[in-house]
Amino acid sequence: MVEIAATTFAHVQISPGLVLRPTASSLPCKSQKIKSFELSTNQERWRIGRAPASAAGTGACNQTGPEQLLTRRELDRTKREKATAKRRVFFLDVNPLCYEGSTPSLRNFGHWVSLFLSEVSRCDPVIAVIQVEGHEADDVVATLVDQVLQKGYRVVIASPDKDFKQLISGDVQIVMPMPELGRWSFYTLKHYIAQYNCEPCSDLSLRCILGDDVDGVPGLQHLAPAFGRKTAVKLLKKHGSLENLLNAAAVRTVGKQYAQDALTKHADHLRRNYEVLALKRDVNVVLREELLAERNSCNDSVAWSDFFKLL
Numbered sequence: 001m002v003e004i005a006a007t008t009f010a011h012v013q014i015s016p017g018l019v020l021r022p023t024a025s026s027l028p029c030k031s032q033k034i035k036s037f038e039l040s041t042n043q044e045r046w047r048i049g050r051a052p053a054s055a056a057g058t059g060a061c062n063q064t065g066p067e068q069l070l071t072r073r074e075l076d077r078t079k080r081e082k083a084t085a086k087r088r089v090f091f092l093d094v095n096p097l098c099y100e101g102s103t104p105s106l107r108n109f110g111h112w113v114s115l116f117l118s119e120v121s122r123c124d125p126v127i128a129v130i131q132v133e134g135h136e137a138d139d140v141v142a143t144l145v146d147q148v149l150q151k152g153y154r155v156v157i158a159s160p161d162k163d164f165k166q167l168i169s170g171d172v173q174i175v176m177p178m179p180e181l182g183r184w185s186f187y188t189l190k191h192y193i194a195q196y197n198c199e200p201c202s203d204l205s206l207r208c209i210l211g212d213d214v215d216g217v218p219g220l221q222h223l224a225p226a227f228g229r230k231t232a233v234k235l236l237k238k239h240g241s242l243e244n245l246l247n248a249a250a251v252r253t254v255g256k257q258y259a260q261d262a263l264t265k266h267a268d269h270l271r272r273n274y275e276v277l278a279l280k281r282d283v284n285v286v287l288r289e290e291l292l293a294e295r296n297s298c299n300d301s302v303a304w305s306d307f308f309k310l311l
Helices: 072-084 106-121 137-150 162-167 189-196 200-210 229-239 242-251 257-265 267-277 300-310
Strands: 038-040 045-047 069-071 088-093 126-129 154-158 172-178 183-187
Touching (some): 088 106, 106 126, 106 172, 106 183, 106 300, 126 137, 137 154, 162 172, 162 200, 183 189, 200 229, 229 242, 242 257, 242 267, 257 267
Parallel strands (some): 088 126, 088 154, 154 172
Antiparallel strands (some): 038 045, 045 069, 172 183
């Protein structure tokens, strides 16, 4: 058994959000003061004071009305939801960030990782997966994701690798570097369904049918040109997975004749695609509990400044 020796990064401080208290406070914009919050004991409501008249019309604060009322029950519910919310653990797929196009680039690595730590992961633990001998990094990440989910955390995978889309769920998201936008961008279950019109559990099956030019996996259209995305999505929605679809096609008609012929004639080809594209989740690695602690970012700015000076 290999114990994962991943790199962790320091904790990033975050300014706390506005906390409702029955004392004077200020709006989080241009230091505009507001009146003290008032507590009406007979109604048990918090009353949020208005910004001074001088702030009105300046555009400095986005207020929807002169005042808002929040019941104490609503405040208690918000506190409970925050207390019970699952903490996030980030997995950073390092290798793709070390290249600008096909050219190795330490500057590209430094740019994206420093941006990731300062604007994305913040105080959440970050596990940087570089290499485990004899295994692909994405298989290591997939194995560790399962371990972290079993501990009750949510997971965010930081990588441009589309293979990770097969792991997306309500508790697993992806955040990808977007060079054209100059920032990282989250990709969630909602984004996936909007893009592909099917659930992520069908992602691997869909890619097996459509193929993947980057990974050198030929799709079914090379063998049956009429079998396209629309047909694949329709059949997978009905049957749930590639294996279920192939098993059904072996004993009964599952669609139009061209689809039926393609699935029965090229079942072995599709199963080989599955073996190539599926992420392995049984790599012999163990995640140490201490790697799930919050980060400490006190040396982040100095460390990255020294790093860029060396380039």
